[in-house]
Amino acid sequence: MIDGFSGAAVRAAEQPLLDERWGDELMRRAALGLARECEQQLRGHTRRGTLAGRRVVVLVGTGNNGGDGLWAGTFLRRRGVSVVAVLTGSRAHEAGVAAFTRAGGVVMRLVGDDPQGRAEPTGATEAAEPIRVTEAAALLHSADLVLDAVLGTGASGGLRGPVADLVRAFEEQRDADARGERSGPRVVACDIVSGVSADTGETPEPVLGADATVTFGGAKTGHVVSPGEQAAGSLTVVPIGIEDQLGSAAVHRLEARDVLAAWPRPGATDTKYTRGVLGVVAGAPSYPGAAIMCTQAAVNAGAGMVRFLGDSTARAMVLARSPEVVCSDDQPWDVHVQAWLAGPGVVGDEAQAARVEAVIEAAEPAVLDAGALDAAARSVADARLGPHKVLTPHAGELSQIFEWLHGFGLCESGVERTAIEANPLRWAREAARLTGATVLLKGATTVIASPVGATGSPEDSECLCLSVGGASPWLATAGSGDTLAGILGTVLAHVAEHPDALAGLGPWACGDGRWATAAALGAGLHALASRAHGEGPVPPSVLAENVRTVLTRP
Numbered sequence: 001m002i003d004g005f006s007g008a009a010v011r012a013a014e015q016p017l018l019d020e021r022w023g024d025e026l027m028r029r030a031a032l033g034l035a036r037e038c039e040q041q042l043r044g045h046t047r048r049g050t051l052a053g054r055r056v057v058v059l060v061g062t063g064n065n066g067g068d069g070l071w072a073g074t075f076l077r078r079r080g081v082s083v084v085a086v087l088t089g090s091r092a093h094e095a096g097v098a099a100f101t102r103a104g105g106v107v108m109r110l111v112g113d114d115p116q117g118r119a120e121p122t123g124a125t126e127a128a129e130p131i132r133v134t135e136a137a138a139l140l141h142s143a144d145l146v147l148d149a150v151l152g153t154g155a156s157g158g159l160r161g162p163v164a165d166l167v168r169a170f171e172e173q174r175d176a177d178a179r180g181e182r183s184g185p186r187v188v189a190c191d192i193v194s195g196v197s198a199d200t201g202e203t204p205e206p207v208l209g210a211d212a213t214v215t216f217g218g219a220k221t222g223h224v225v226s227p228g229e230q231a232a233g234s235l236t237v238v239p240i241g242i243e244d245q246l247g248s249a250a251v252h253r254l255e256a257r258d259v260l261a262a263w264p265r266p267g268a269t270d271t272k273y274t275r276g277v278l279g280v281v282a283g284a285p286s287y288p289g290a291a292i293m294c295t296q297a298a299v300n301a302g303a304g305m306v307r308f309l310g311d312s313t314a315r316a317m318v319l320a321r322s323p324e325v326v327c328s329d330d331q332p333w334d335v336h337v338q339a340w341l342a343g344p345g346v347v348g349d350e351a352q353a354a355r356v357e358a359v360i361e362a363a364e365p366a367v368l369d370a371g372a373l374d375a376a377a378r379s380v381a382d383a384r385l386g387p388h389k390v391l392t393p394h395a396g397e398l399s400q401i402f403e404w405l406h407g408f409g410l411c412e413s414g415v416e417r418t419a420i421e422a423n424p425l426r427w428a429r430e431a432a433r434l435t436g437a438t439v440l441l442k443g444a445t446t447v448i449a450s451p452v453g454a455t456g457s458p459e460d461s462e463c464l465c466l467s468v469g470g471a472s473p474w475l476a477t478a479g480s481g482d483t484l485a486g487i488l489g490t491v492l493a494h495v496a497e498h499p500d501a502l503a504g505l506g507p508w509a510c511g512d513g514r515w516a517t518a519a520a521l522g523a524g525l526h527a528l529a530s531r532a533h534g535e536g537p538v539p540p541s542v543l544a545e546n547v548r549t550v551l552t553r554p
Contacts, residue, residue, distance in 0.1 A: 001258050001505070002235070003249035004221040004467070007153035007198035013217060013245035024095070026240050027064065030216040031071030033238030034147075034190055037214045038076055041186045042145055052080035057143045057185075059163065059208075060096075061150035061194070062089035068216075069149025069190050070096030077103040084143075086110050086136055087128055088150050088163040110136055112162035133162055137169035141184065146170075148208050149190035153220055158195035158204030167194075167206040189213040192220055193231045199250070201228030202423050209233070217242040224253040224467045225425045226445040251425070251447075251465045252506065252520075259524035262505055263551065264302065264494040275304030276493030279337035279364075281355040281372075282344040282482070283314040290345025290370070290482045292321050293540050297486030298341070299324060300548040301525065303493060307335055309355055332358040338496040339365045341489035343372025344482040365389065365492045365515060368437075369485040373397055376437070377404040384436025387450045387512045390492065390519050391435065392485060394442040395420040398431060405434055425449075429463045438516045440488070442481065445469045446523040450516035464513050466520040471527035472538060479540030480530075487547060488522035525550065 017026060042054045058073045060066040070093055073083040077100070084106045085097075101107060109128035131139070140146050150163055159167055177184040189210035196203050201222040213232040215223060217240050222228035266275050278298050283291025291314045298306045299322050308318050308327045315327035332340065332355055342359040346352045356372045360379050365388035368376045373393055376385060385391075393401060395417045403414040411434055420427045421443070428441040428449040438450040450464040495501050495518045502509040502517045509517040529546035530538050538546070 002253035004224040004251035013242040029240040034072040034214045035075035055143045056083045058085045058147040065152030067093030067096040074103045133165045143185045151194035153198035196228045198222045201225040221250045272304035277305040277337045278489045278493040279340045281342040284349035287345030293482040294486035297483040297544040301487045301490040303490040339493035341367045343369040346371030367488045381408040389437040452512040468523040472530035484526045491518045
């Protein structure tokens with residue numbers, strides 16, 4: 001598991017050591033870890049696997065992030081690497097520049113094509129040879145590795161001035177390389193990709209997308225949520241001695257091993273009822289396939305029993321694919337289940353819509369997907385839903401939910417889809433706060449937000465937030481959400497029957513926090529199933545079979 005912390009939490013953990021004059025030692029530890037990652041990237045980037053003669057360009061900012069980059073460049077220079085430091089501001093870390101030049105590194109100072117109005121260089125930057133944006137872009141392109149050490153966790157507002165122009169020019173060259181199937185330099189980010197918000201993952205353009213990011217003490221929130229995660233590449237956390245002082249994480253990131261270790265598995269004394277009975281309201285004459293896919297996924301995910309409620313045509317189709325599903329035309333109040341799944345494919349069918357309404361009003365936990373989202377939003381006008389109800393929108397559907405809530409007078413305005421995609425963590429939290437429900441926001445990184453509090457306690461004012469990544473982009477296809485819904489319903493039913501089943505993941509996974517944790521587990525299994533047989537198209541019918549494949553691997 002990866003815990004993502006706010007920038008403020010990391011700075012607060014560092015401060016006591018800085019007050020005791022441990023700043024240089026913290027920087028040395030960070031720079032050593034950063035240099036090691038650069039070495040690994042360089043060895044993997046050349047057939048010879050050697051360091052001597054390799055070329056690195058370090059983009060150096062004005063703060064401690066730039067100091068980390070200069071010291072990492074110093075260590076690389078001592079290993080025989082040719083290193084150029086391009087200073088992007090009017091000042092730089094004095095001790096870092098001094099050590100770097102003593103090691104034989106070359107220092108240059110970035111200037112714009114129109115230097116008028118730029119701050120004059122001071123201190124260590126005064127003697128640096130100026131280099132213009134066009135020349136610097138060519139220098140970066142000719143390198144084996146570019147180390148981004150411009151902005152750290154304390155920065156805000158993105159890149160500006162000549163360094164922004166440089167990143168734009170370099171990214172254009174990288175795009176041309178990609179189109180021509182040529183390999184350009186590797187890019188490593190120091191602490192966080194410059195300009196990316198450590199607290200939200202927002203990525204104001206331009207951004208120098210990294211192949212790898214090396215961060216210090218603990219991962220930042222922006223590393224484990226979209227769109228920051230997609231800019232970061234692979235993530236390495238280097239311990240520097242502040243880890244025990246970080247406090248509560250802002251986001252908990254479940255990894256594959258967490259999902260497989262925590263997934264509910266039956267014991268010797270379990271029965272079909274203790275494993276969890278899932279009720280499903282899905283499908284309609286216009287979308288009958290949704291009922292098939294979500295019930296099949298629930299069966300393959302290990303539900304003790306799946307009860308499907310629908311018309312005779314849908315029941316026949318479900319039974320043809322999954323004869324173990326118990327089908328009827330009952331109403332939700334007529335059957336006993338531990339959890340519900342409602343909404344996939346429920347469009348234009350009054351009988352199914354009425355069942356959806358009954359599920360929303362029921363006491364049992366429920367996954368409310370697709371066709372159930374509008375009814376769920378309407379119900380908030382009368383009463384908040386509660387964290388045991390899990391809403392599963394993508395960004396477009398969440399935008400519509402905000403529009404509905406605005407229409408009911410429950411929020412000041414709607415939220416555009418583009419705004420949600422730019423900061424999914426913020427808007428998942430806001431939706432959880434407004435509805436009282438657990439919100440699973442689907443995307444390149446899935447974000448789960450629950451109103452119960454960051455520690456799982458109702459007294460905590462912050463949302464409990466989790467994230468899941470690693471899903472194949474081939475999941476962006478009609479029907480994959482139906483499969484996810486079936487998986488989610490299965491784990492909710494089990495957790496309803498076994499309230500402490502997920503306690504091993506952390507104290508926040510108990511009590512009402514277990515619903516968000518269960519949702520994250522379901523999203524994690526869905527992601528693993530999307531890559532069960534490598535990369536390539538994953539039709540949702542195959543995806544449901546892959547769920548079983550993942551769970552039965554030794």
